[in-house]
Amino acid sequence: MEQACNKRNRPRIKQLYFIVDKSKHFFIIPLFQSFLLYLRQKKFMSVTLQIKTAIQSAIAAIYNRPIELHEILINETKPEFEGDFTMVTFALSKQLSRKPDDIAQALGEYLTQTPEMFSGFNVIKGFLNLSLQDSIYLEYLNQQSIAHYQHEIKANGRKVMVEFSSPNTNKPLHFGHLRNIFLGDALSRILLNTGHEVIKANLINDRGIHICKSMLAWIKDGKGDTPESTGIKGDHLVGDYYVRFNELYKEQVEQLVQDGLSKEDAEKKAPLMAEAQEMLRRWEQGDPETLEIWTKMNGWVYDGFYKTYxxxxxxxxxxxxxxxxxxxGKTLVEEGLQKGLLFRKEDGSVWIDLSSDGLDQKLLLRGDGTSVYMTQDLGTAKLKYDDFGMDTSVYVIGDEQNYHMQVLKLILQKLHxxxxxGIHHLSYGMVELPTGRMKSREGTVVDADDMMDEMISIAKKNTEELGKVEGFTSEELSTLYHTLGLGALKFYLLRVDPKKKMIFNPQESxxxxxxxxxxxxxxYARICSILRKxxxxxxxxxxxxxxTEAEKTLLKLCEQYPEILMQSAKEYNPAVICNYCHLLAKTFNGFLVDHSILKAENETAKNLRLKICQMVKSNLSHALGQLGIAAPERM
RNA sequence: GGUCUCGUAGCUCAGCUGGAUAGAGCAACAGCCUUCUAAGCUGUAGGCCCUGCGUUCGAGUCGCAGCGGGAUCACCA
Structure with a gap:
């Protein structure tokens, strides 16, 4: 079992060994020539992987022991020590039955016999610090680019659906939705650029009691208002009537309480709620008049949503x-009943027993035969799969639904x-205000459209204050403000690990x-400016x-990008890319201070640095692109 | 109460499968625009990584217990 697993993960580089029977012993001979040749052919073998492979060969040669690549631990050397990469030898000490320092020393001596790659080494307390030849980086700089990378990335044959946004149609999108939307979008881009086929899906909750409430308030109080007649964006207009419903309802409840009912009874008996429920019933029966209003109002909402998207x-x-x-989901439940995987209680309701998995019993159909939330999610999961047959189905849903998603997957597994x-819940933490959770009742909900407007106007204000508006047409400026405002907003929401809840601080954002x-x-804009000149x-x-050290540091960073991208895909975590963007940008800005480019010491240095600029530029734009953020040529 | 999750600088967050003296950004303080965009850069200060025990050559990282936040445990969606 374990072997099979290792086999799948085993890097192809294994083929580089020739195993020879030599005087009764098996010797594993690393062939360095073919190794180097292999490296040249293999366009995107990362530097760390190259080093690991070299170490693997060295261990085989010195100790006659095969070591898996994942057993070799390589870190970047801390700045206070000399070297580029550091190998930690402690872990191998037992296996090779040698002292860490001895292993480090022996490996260092062996590796530096290949001067094409390693220029030197030192050993400190079991850590082997290796210095790499500059030519390794220069070769990388000469050959690699994002374009190459894009070309190299081949379809991996895996199809993945990402479901995100999934709004209700009774109110406009708010700030909490933004994290969901940006996460889903960024993840889709990341998966696409790591070789997956991606389907971006949106499951719109367009029916139910909530939209009936908006409809009812509009009928009673709307006076025939439309988005056109009022100039209000459709989703906001419908949202306003949802609020209106709650106001009217509250009034009725208060009246009933005054008439002597308990608050609980009043909430149940308020005629408005009964009307809403009656409307839902009529909707389910297909009443033409109800459907007409429903279609009309949902249409307004979609117009609004699409403007926002x-x-x-x-x-x-x-x-x-x-x-x-x-x-x-109902047919699925019927099948489950017949197979004996589900059971029916006396009142006719249908349940699944998950107690063997440490969970409770879960209702799947009500006593009257109607569905619950879980039922339709079961059905929708199957529908999606029937439509696309994807390997993985990602649900971008808040962590408040962790339990629901766990149960959903478990039930489907039990139903075979x-x-x-393939179901994967990308669970993200709620966005909170410094004062706590956003609450619609307390009016602390931040509207998504307002938020975008706010960010764009701050971009405008900042740009004008800095006096950076010259040379732009007014059209270019409004594009720029949009790019910057949305860039700020997306980055702010994506820079935190999705699974952690995050505080939205308006001051900081x-x-x-x-x-x-x-x-x-x-x-990015500064680099563009330099390249233009x-x-x-x-x-x-x-x-x-x-x-120079700074040049090398930058090249090291650039070289890591494909791995960063893979990591963020593997972890479903765009924040990895945010961190990388910031680190690369910061490092470049530092570099710029003491490395003149256009007035470099000589032509060679100038060419080199321009080339580095190009590489940083393409990495930054590609990385930002994964986050759905545009990079302006000028700002 | 059961289950899950989080706890790192004043604040917001990084810290990869355990690896050297725990890092950024804000905020504070001190500097840098006759030189490629100062939305930038440099420096200073700021830490019993919630507590305790355990595993290990080595623990912010893994295990157990406790403390403190949050989520969830609906014939709501």
């Missing part, structure tokens, strides 16, 4: 509507549905300094250039 630069490949899926195993989107965008320049570099 459009401003965010977000599109979906597939829309699902609960009005079309809410009955789906093929869609079950409007700051365009430091660990922010505009900081990265600014760095440089004009045409030589594209080939000498092999024997001496790199």
């Amino acid at each position: 459009d401003r965010m630069g977000i599109r979906f490949d597939k829309m699902y509507y609960e009005s079309q899926t809410y009955l789906l 549905e093929p869609c079950a195993d 409007i700051d365009f300094h430091g660990f922010t989107g505009p900081f990265v965008q600014y760095t 440089a004009g045409e320049h030589s594209s080939t570099l000498d092999k024997d250039i001496q790199l």
